[in-house]
Amino acid sequence: MNENTDSTPRITLVGAGTIGLSFAVLHLQHLSDPSHLTIYDTRPDLSDYVLSTLPRYLPPSHASLAQRVHLASDLPSAVSSASIIQEQGPENVAFKTDIWASIERHAPRDALFWSSTSGIPASAQSAQMQDPSRLLVVHPYNPPHVMPLLEIVPSPRTAPAAVERTLAFWRERGRTPVVIKKECTGFVANRLAFALLREGVHLVAEGVVTVEEVDRIVETSMGPRWAVAGPFRSYHAGGGKGGLEAFFANIGGTVRGCWEDSGRENVGDGWEEEVFRQTREAYGEVDVAMRDRITKRVLEVIAEEKNRK
Amino acid sequence: MNENTDSTPRITLVGAGTIGLSFAVLHLQHLSDPSHLTIYDTRPDLSDYVLSTLPRYLPPSHASLAQRVHLASDLPSAVSSASIIQEQGPENVAFKTDIWASIERHAPRDALFWSSTSGIPASAQSAQMQDPSRLLVVHPYNPPHVMPLLEIVPSPRTAPAAVERTLAFWRERGRTPVVIKKECTGFVANRLAFALLREGVHLVAEGVVTVEEVDRIVETSMGPRWAVAGPFRSYHAGGGKGGLEAFFANIGGTVRGCWEDSGRENVGDGWEEEVFRQTREAYGEVDVAMRDRITKRVLEVIAEEKNRK
Incomplete structure (x- = not known):
């Protein structure tokens, strides 16, 4: 075949x-x-x-x-x-x-x-x-x-x-x-991304940060980090010689604290208006061509550097 | 002062x-x-x-x-x-x-x-x-x-x-x-990252993907995307002229489906051994110097391109 x-x-x-x-x-x-x-x-x-x-x-x-x-x-x-x-x-x-x-x-x-x-x-x-x-x-x-x-x-x-x-x-x-080994709602990439989005919506609804601040935080921390090394690899590195297990031994309490604090029915109704308004006001219309041009260069740089090794 | x-x-x-x-x-x-x-x-x-x-x-x-x-x-x-x-x-x-x-x-x-x-x-x-x-x-x-x-x-x-x-x-x-406007458990960056990590742990525990596949997915999709434009900005762009609101009108059903499917007590006990083992076997010791070198270049490229505008 x-x-x-x-x-x-x-x-x-x-x-x-x-x-x-x-x-x-x-x-x-x-x-x-x-x-x-x-x-x-x-x-x-x-x-x-x-x-x-x-x-x-x-x-x-x-x-x-x-x-x-x-x-x-x-x-x-x-x-x-x-x-x-x-x-x-x-x-x-x-x-x-x-x-x-x-x-x-x-x-x-x-x-x-x-x-x-x-x-x-x-x-x-x-x-x-x-x-x-x-x-x-x-x-x-x-x-x-x-x-x-x-x-x-x-x-x-x-x-x-x-x-x-x-x-x-x-x-x-x-x-x-x-x-993807099992057909599941939303497959995997969207499930992962939407889990983070949900926590972002929750924190905006609670007034902890604005929509624009969530984006700025992601763009200057886990975005560039995860472009290079995904979450498991990164936290495995974060645990030093003991790896992911040591990472959880060290700060597993904080991780579970965050999970418990955000795991409930924390995104109810009524968040939409505020989140949509903030997003509109922050961004108007996004320059997608620029975003894609920069994303391409990011991917090129990563491919180039990984091959260089 | x-x-x-x-x-x-x-x-x-x-x-x-x-x-x-x-x-x-x-x-x-x-x-x-x-x-x-x-x-x-x-x-x-x-x-x-x-x-x-x-x-x-x-x-x-x-x-x-x-x-x-x-x-x-x-x-x-x-x-x-x-x-x-x-x-x-x-x-x-x-x-x-x-x-x-x-x-x-x-x-x-x-x-x-x-x-x-x-x-x-x-x-x-x-x-x-x-x-x-x-x-x-x-x-x-x-x-x-x-x-x-x-x-x-x-x-x-x-x-x-x-x-x-x-x-x-x-x-x-x-x-x-x-x-960050309110002192909350884990502040914001870790809360966002841990929300995605939790969904990753859940999907690995369910046998949908491996640890390495979660990382590969993130590294080739939302990682590079979010390095350039955070989640709200990206989904706002994804909605076209109607912005984030249109995005939710279009695929809000899938978003909420993912939230509901993952919002329960889905990460219980007993996932650790399997996740730690897969991570160890996939990565051994991570080359942090290489990761940081590439991350720096990614950040430089983004800064350069954004200033070019």
Whole structure:
């Protein structure tokens, strides 16, 4: 199953929203022939939209490739010769179960099916499929053309070979696919991030700090630290020779104190208005292009330094 | 109160552990005269220890300064001419209340008192002081000579002028002091970080991912993202023109689903052995020097890019 399909993959993106186009940018930087990329969407202005948006995100040397991408508004023809079909449609179980059943009828028998969903597990999406073994979640961290992480979340019925092919595809492209062993609400990256967000909401609601102060704290402490060494590795280092165990022996009391203080129903109703207001007033509209440019440089510096070792 | 004390501060560090020496490194890069820095500790090998450790963390051009630092094993003389006394002794209320009472007897009347504690609020530390108005917590993110954040946590009895002087001191040195408005368990940075750690522990204990996978996920997603734009700013951007409110309108269901799934007593007993074992096996001993070198470069790149704007 592994060999010839992916050496010259034909990729069809189902859904041309922000995430779809970001994946298009990523794929175009690795495909030998841009016409091997198909973008399917039912929006009537698909061509204008893709041709005006895509080149903005491509490196200048690749901008002209956008014109050679294959655009499609008919699903059967969009998927009929694809080796990989990557879906980022509405976050809606009915939409996804329907579209996978259609795709299955028209796609080649060995094509891989990937959903970019942030919340609907493959086991729910495959409910109407004859053969759910080739469907799995490939959940990006936005935007995927910048961020290396891809959460690979098979259902219990996904074939191990489909997972292996998926991992090989992303590793070849220098990305970081991580297999999530159980389908759980929100998968892993969002669960981790939302746990911190929740504590931030709680502290803002309590008047301990403002929204902007939470961000400033994260940007000047755990953000840069965790970009280089994740939380377990960092606290393991923090324990010196005794590692994580020594870390917990030393300050486990404070850790558990924080967990107990924040573990209850501490984020109830009524925090929204204040948190939304503070965020709006602090930031207005965020310059996402600048954020992504700086994030790219951060990732480049880390890769360069880690390889230097 | 603001003017002449801090223009040529005389700083006494109480406690020469890892944090004390890291602060020494930071101060030495900003003091016009290294003999204005005093390191007090009762360890018998203080001089050998400081002279062998400090130069390793100083930039090569500053390494010789270590020899000119004033070392002291007698508290009254160590603090008698200091304008700032910065304590990083044992995390023990009795130790801290005792030592501040002694320091108060021997220090100049206008000296500022800073504790680096990660858990004992200034209001508890000042219990035996005559005048608690000049004591506050200045909690670093380790190591302080690398990480910009300083959590400034006054007690209700700390004078506003003492807070202002502290903020001015750190801002002049290009650091990021953030005032925490209420003394709460663990202050803010650790509470945020520990909330994410707790969810990580939970997911490892449930067998969803390994310790190493949690770290890899964080290092390739929210780490680099949050180094550039903290969580509120990022989710505000994620909501497009509608901002954070639109973000919650779109995927608030998943956010709350994650909160509910992780909000209960999900980290009970018995996770430690497995988590410690995985961490030990994944990392052995962490190369902290490399981590800090890369973190510095990440911070430099971010500062450079943000200034470029």
